[in-house]
Amino acid sequence: MREVDERSGTGEGALLTMRRASGLVPLSNFSDKIAEPERLRHYKLASPGQIVMNPMQAGNGMFAICRTPGLISPDYRAFELTDEADARYLIALFKSEAMRATFRAESKGLGTGTAGFLRLYPERFGSLFAPFPPPEEQRRIADFLDAYTAQVHRLVATKRRTIAALVERKRSITTNRLYVSGNAELPLAPRNPDWQLRAIKRIADISFSSVDKHVYEHERQVRVCNYVDVYRNDRVTLATPFREGSVTEAEYASFALKAGDVLVTKDSEDWKDICVPCLVADDVPDAVCGYHLAVLRPNTEQISGKYLYFSLLAAPTTWQFHKAATGITRYGVGKNEIGTAVIPLPSICEQDEICLALEEELASVDAAKDKVIREIDLIVEYRDSLIAAVVTGRLDVREAMIPSIEGDDLADHAATEDEDMEDALDAPD
Template identity: 25%
Template sequence: MTDGDRGVPVVRLGEVAKIVSGGTPSRANPAYWGGDIPWVKTANIRNGRIGIDDIDERITEDGLKRSSARIVPAGTILMAMYGQGGTRGRVSVLGVDAAINQACAAICVVDGIDPDYVFQALRHQYDAIRRMSNTGSQENLSTDLLRQIALPLPELRKQRKVAQVLMTWDDAVQSAEALAGHLQSRRDAVLRRLLDDQDANWREVALAEAGTISGSGVDKHLVPGQAPVVLANFLDVMRKDFISAADLTHLVTAPETSASKCALHRGDILLTPSSETREDIAHSAVVVEDIPRGVYSYHIVRLRLHEDWDLQFRAYALKSRRFLHQAYRLCEGSGQRYVLNLSTLREMTVRVPNSHAQRRIGHILKMADDEVESTLEVARLYARQRRALAARLLMIDGRSA
C-alpha cells in the first residue's frame, strides 16, 4: 500500500512492530509492591519521555512473576490504551527498563525502522487513534486495534531526518513551557510575599461587611422561551484571575428574573464554594467589565463589594494563604465533595491595605500574570507550528489512522 499522491509506502503498525501489554500484581498482596522494578501505568504516559523520576510505583520480582506484568526495554514506545480524560491514545518513549500494566501497549519496532519516527507519527495521529476505540461501551483501545494503524514509511534516512526536526520543535515547546512554569512559581512567591507579609496598617474585614454574597446561580439548561445568557462556570474561575466577556462561551438560557439576579458587573468577585477536593475551595476571579447577558453558574457564588477596592487587587485579595486556609478548615464534606456554605463564607475575613497599597499590589501581580501568559502563548504558538510542520513531514493529516 502506498500514499497515492507521494508514492510513500504505507504499512500497518503491526507489520513493523511487536505490540504487547502488561499487567498489575494483586494489590491485596503487599509482597508484590515496593520493590526495585519500576512499574508504568497510563498516568505516566504524557507525550514525552518517561524517566525514572516520572514513575511513582515499584513492584517486586515476585509481583512480576505472579502477574501479567512484563518488563520492556528502554527506548520502547508506550501507548495508553485506556484511561481517564485525554489519556487514551497518548504516547511516550520509555527512558528506562520498566514493567508495564495492562492498560499500556508496548510498541517495539523492528530493526531498520526509526523508533523516534514511529513515536512522532503516532503522536500526530492522536485524535484519529482515539476515534478507533469508539466502537463499544468502554471506548478502549486494544493491541489488535493498534496493529491496524496506518503508518506512512519513507526510507530510513528520511525517517531519521523527520524525527530529528520534530524533536527539535518539541524541545522548543518544552523550553517555553518550562520557562512559563518557572515564571508561574516566581509569581506565586511574589503573591505570597505581598499578601501574607502584611503590616499592622492592614485592616481585617468580614466578607459580609465588605459586600454582598449571592448564590443560587443559573443552571446549565437550554429551555425554549427563556432568555439566552452566557455562563461563567467553575472552570472559568479556576483557570483565570480576570474574566471578560470574551472568556465566556457557554451559552444557556434562564428566566429573566434569574438573568437579572445573577448578572455579572465590573468588579464582581466570583468564588468556587464547592469541589471534590478541599484545595479547590474558594478560588476566585474578578469580572473586569460589565458583561451583557453574562451570569454566574450554580457552581459559583458572587461577591459584589460595597467597598471601593482596586480592580486588579480584587483578583488577588482572596488568594492569601490565610484566607485559603480559612476555607480549607471551614468547608464541610465527607471525602466525596466539600462545600463552603454561604453563611460561613460571609463570616470569613480578609485583610485589606489602603488604596495606594492595593494599586501597587494589583499592578505587580498583574504584570507577573501577563508575563506568564505571554510565555504560554509562545509555547502555544510553537505547538501550533509544530503540528502544521508534522502534518507535512509525516504526510498524515491527523484525521485518519
C-alpha cells in the same frame, strides 16, 4: 505493532502513570503513596520499548514509550514493535493533529448516559494507515525532533519561571494592600484594625462542579471552563476560549459562569496549586465551570467578586488552604476547608477603592504575565506544526543539522504542558 496483555499476578513492581507531555513515568515521581500489591495484581506489565496507549484519550495524543519496566492501568493498551519501527517516530506521529483527528473519528462509544465515553479499540487502531518511512529515516526524524523539542522545553521552562516570579510579585503586592505585619502569634493582621475577619462561607456560596469532559448529544451543548483555564488565567471573559462540552439543565443552572463568580482549583498533584483563584469578569453565555473546580458566588451585599478574588490571592488566605490540603497522590480541599478560611472584610465602598488601587498597581505585572503566556502559546503552536510537517514528510530533515543535547532537558517535559495537570487528575486507576 502487536498488542500484548500480560498481567502482573503479584502486583509487585513500579506503578507507572501517563502524562501527555512527560509520557509514561513512575507514579513515585509525583507521590509518596505506596499501593498495596494485592490491589495491583490485575494490572498489566509494561516493558521497555513498548508503546502504551490510553484508549479513552487516543484522540488527545495519549501515547507514550515505556522506558522502565512497571505496572500500568488495566485500561491502558501495550504494543510491541517490529524491528522496522522506531518508537520515537511513531509517538511523534500519533501525537500530530492529523492522526489525533483520525483516532477521534475511529473511537466508538461504550455505555450510555453519564457512563458513556469514546474508546479507540485495538482492532480499529491496528487497521489504520499512517506514513511509515524506512527505518533509517524514522531514526533521523526522531533524532531531529528529540533535539528540537529539548530546546523548546528549555525555553518554555525559563518562561514559566518568569511567570512564577510575576505571580509571586502579584501576591506580595496584594498581601501588602490587605495586611500589615503583626506580632509573633499573628504574623499578619488586617491593614485596618476595624476590618472584621469573616469566614468565606458567611459571605459566599460554595459549590463543587460535577461537569466532566464527556460530551453527550442528549444534553445541553456548552463550553466548559476547565482546570487549566483557571490555573493560567487571572480572569475569564467572553473572549476566553473554552472546550466544547455538555451538561444537564440542573448542572447549567448551578455552574453557568456569572460575572463576579470566583473559580478556584480544588484538587491538584501539588498542594501549592490548591485554590488558585480566577475571577469571572463577564456573564459568559453557554459556558460552565468544569470538574476539579469550585465556584465561589459572593453575597454582593457584603463582598464584591473582585475583592473576593484579591483576598483569595493574598498570602494569608493561600496559607490557610495549603495547610488544609490533604491527600497522597492528589491533594484537595473540601467545602468546609474553603468555607472556614477567613479573610478581612472592609465595607463595600472600601472594597471598591482597594480593587481599583490594586488593578492600577498590578496592571504592569498582569501585562508582563500575559505577554509571556502568549509567547509560550506561540512557541508550542509552532512546535506542533513543525512536528506535524516533519513526521508526515512535508518537511525533509534527512540532511538537517542535529544539535547536541546538553543535560537532561527531556526530563523537564512536565514544565512545558499545562495539560499534564489535568492528566494527573483524570488518570485512570
